[in-house]
Amino acid sequence: MKQLLSLIFVLILVWSCGQKAKETSTTQMIITEKHSGDAIQKISEKFPEINRQNVEKGVRHAASLWRQTDGTAEDFISFCADNYIGNSEEKQMVFTKMSDYFESLFGHFNKMLLDLRKNMDLQTGPLHPVDHMFSAYSAGAHLNNDFYDNKIAFLVALNFPFYSAEEKNELGKNWSDQEWAYARMGDIFNSRAPSELNQKSAAVSAEADAYIAEYNIYMGKLLDKNGKTLFPENMVLLSHWNLRDELKANYALSENGFEKQAIIYRVMQRIIDQSIPEKVINSGEYNWKPYENEVLQNGKPVEATPEPATRYQKIINYFRAFKAFDPYHPVLNTAIKRSFSGYMQIPQNEVEALFHEFLSAPQLKQTGEIIKKRLGRDLQPWDIWYDGFKARSSIPEEKLNAITRTRYPDAMALENDLVNILENLGFENEKAAFLASQITVDAARGSGHAWGASMKEEKARLRTRIPDEGMDYKGYNIAVHEFGHNVEQTISLHDVPYYTMNGVPNTAFTEALAFVFQERDLFLLNMKDENPDKEYLKTLDILWSVYEIMGVSMVDMQMWKWMYSNPDCTAEELKNATLEISKNVWNKYFAPVFGIEDQTILAVYSHMINSPMYLPNYAYGHLIHFQLEEHFKSHPFAPEVERIFALGQLTPEVWMQKAVGQPLSNQPILDAAQEAIDHLL
Structure with a gap:
């Protein structure tokens, strides 16, 4: 199966290379400043009262997208003069019509993608190579190019021009909802790349997802140094998520807990x-x-070769697919810039500076001392996932599993309980019923995820792993997290002022609400934490989570920087570089706290393979989560969730000010952590 997938990918690469000569003309800009000036002049003569600055921005944006294949310079000037909408009422009418069209297009393409990935993502039985082939197909890959060919893209660019993140931050402070909606319309056509690159990127993504979805470790087959098994025979864990969560669960075990954690760490x-x-x-x-790295069958050693550098080849495949877009983005001309300045709307250097500030904070070493005292031993590298600040860490997992398996024997049981969950969180019955009606629960093949709808007629999808014996606590905990995503996805689709504003500034903001929900998982099981120090412990739990994920994010970012400096690297070279990067990040930020050097554990996250540069969103999500929780202490939870996540796609800076009245910062969590440390030490 893997060989067939590799062949498919190679064929896609060969085919796309054959398109290069054909695409050359689409990369050449032919509209000069004089041509743009002529178009601006014609529009100004046609609409003497129009704001010339808006005209200039629209014409120059359209000019940046116009290619030789679209027509001559004279054609461009005529197009601008004929299609600029100078009447505000007509512009609003056109905007409304196009919003409806785009909702239908994006919504149906999203539904097709869900349908084509169904067997890959859900527990529908064994996979066949044909499943991989269809999941790699992107029905919407040609949409952008089609809309340039029929000139709709230019109509949008001319009348709803693109604003950079910096411009949105400055101007957006005073924008109305309609002005934000117009600006988000302009984001739809902010660059121009061949559809073949989109198709190739989809294929790489599908292949990476397939690799991760089938990367299971049979825990009942692991043997410790004494040749004994420590885990149930039927326990199968996905890397890295389930391995990490099993490691966390063993903090509550007095018998073999440490030994189980140690062998999981060696597997990692x-x-x-x-x-x-x-x-x-x-x-x-x-x-x-895992310690000796010996494989046995029927008690006898058998020859076993290591996995090739497949993990790192998947990353390289992503890198090359993303890098191919660089020439088509004059400003955001690297995948790194597009991920941060473009998608996150925060420049990468600002992200790294924020992370460095946090990772260097003295509160981390003090918190490490508290953890060391609570564990009664020196810190181990896997204690980056220390889970002892949570109420559930003192509850045996078997007890939690018994509750969740009884309550949720299958996906339908969870789906039927969504209304109750929302009402328990404070949502009014009518709103809870509506939100629940817009969410479908599926049994996931992988660890689980949330997949939002892109049109109001469709539902969001909550995917979580549900074994035959029912949902275990790990699956439940993930499901509550994903449910938070689904609630955000539904509110920010149905309750935003305009469709083009649907969503949140970036995925860090949906992660924040997912963390808010996840933190209430025991409350939803009617298990209360009576510990008088619970608020202090919760603060340190968030602090430690931010610490871990920021370190992982630093590795991810530095790995991508390294690939841009070494674009022709092999998988083996990338592996060695990643190991070195992970050690360096560990030694700089973690060794001073843990007292151990040269650890590579920060490179274990599967996101690095199938979700490039996504990890920093988790770190930002934790910071936003903390500031939201502080806000909820003095404001009603459910109504504020509804209000805040109906703000829509503003920039992170503007969103935070409107949501909680404060900018995003490390300081709130660090100040609260110091208070908790002073109380607990």
């Missing part, structure tokens, strides 16, 4: 450096000794 190290035997990946046919 083998995955990172690719010394893991290929035979034991997604297979329960063999026993495996």
Whole structure:
């Protein structure tokens, strides 16, 4: 199956290379400043009272997208003069019509994507190569090019021009909802790349998702240093998410808890450096000794070769697919810039500076001392996932599993309980019923995810892993997190002022609401935390979570910088570079707290393979989460969730001010952490 997928990917690469000569003319800008000036003059003569600055912005944006294949310079000037909308009532009418059209297009393409990925994402039975082939197809890959060909893209660019993140931050402070909606319309056509690159990117994404979705470790087949098994025979965990969550769960165990954590950590190290035997990946046919890296069958050693540098080849495939877009983005001319200045709307250097400030904070070493005292031992590298500040960390997982398996034997049981969950969180019955009616629960093949709708007629999808014996606590915890995403997705689609504003500034903001929901998982199981120090402990729990994910994010960002400096690298070279980067980040920010050097654990996250440069959103999400929680202490929870997440796609800076009246900052969590440390030490 893997060989077939590789062949498909190679064929896509060869085919797209064959398009290069054909596409050359689409990269050449032919509209000069004089041509733009002539178009501006004609429009100004036609509409003498029009704001000339708006005309200039629209014409220059359209000019940046016009290519030789679209017509001559004279054609461009005529197009601008004929299609500029100088009447505000007509412009609003056109905007409304186009919003409806785009909602239908985006919504149906999203539905098709869901349908084509159904077997890949859900527990529908064994996968066949044909499933991979269809999941790699993007029905909407040609949409942008089609809209340039029929000139709709130019109509949008001319009348609803693109504003940079910096412009939105400055001007958006005083914008009305309609002005924000017009600006978001302008985001739809902010660059021009061949559809073949979109199709290729979709194929790379599907292949990476398939690789991760089937990267399971059969825990009942692991043998410790004494040749004994520590985990149930039927326990199968996905890397890295389930491995991490199992490691967290073992903080509550007095018997074999440390030993289980240690062997999971060794498995993770083998995955990172690719010394893991290929035979034991997604297979329960063999026993495996992770410490000795020995594979056994029927008690006898068998030959086993390490996994090739597949993990790192997937990353390179993504890098090259994304880098191919660079020439088509004159300003955001690297995938790094597009991910941060474009998608996150925060420049990468600002993200890194914020993370450096946090990772260097003295409160982290003090918190490490508290954890060390609570554990009664020196810190180990896997204690980046210390879970002992949470109320559930003192509850045996078996007890939690018994509750969740009884309550949620299958996906339908969870779906039927969504209204109750929302009402328990304070939502009025009518609103709870509406939100629940817009969400469908599916049994996921992987660890789970939330997939929002793109039109009001469709539902958001909550995917979580549900074993045959019912939902275990890990699956429930993930499901509550994903449900938070679904609630945000539904509110920010249905309740925003205009369709083009649907969503949030970036995924950090949807992660924030997911964390808010996830933190209430035990409350939703009617298990109360009576600890008088619970607020202090919750603060330190968030602090430690931010610490871990910011370190991981630093590795992810530096890895992408390294690839841009070494664009022709091999998978083996990237592996070695990533190991070195992870050690350097660890030594700079974690060794002073843990007292251990040269650890590679920060490179374990599967997001690095199938969600490039997504990890910083989690770190920002935790910071936003903390500021939201502080806000909810003095404001009613459910009504404020409804208000805040109906703000829509503003910039992060403007959104935070409107949501909680404060800018995004490290200081609130660090100040609260210091108060907690002073109380607990």
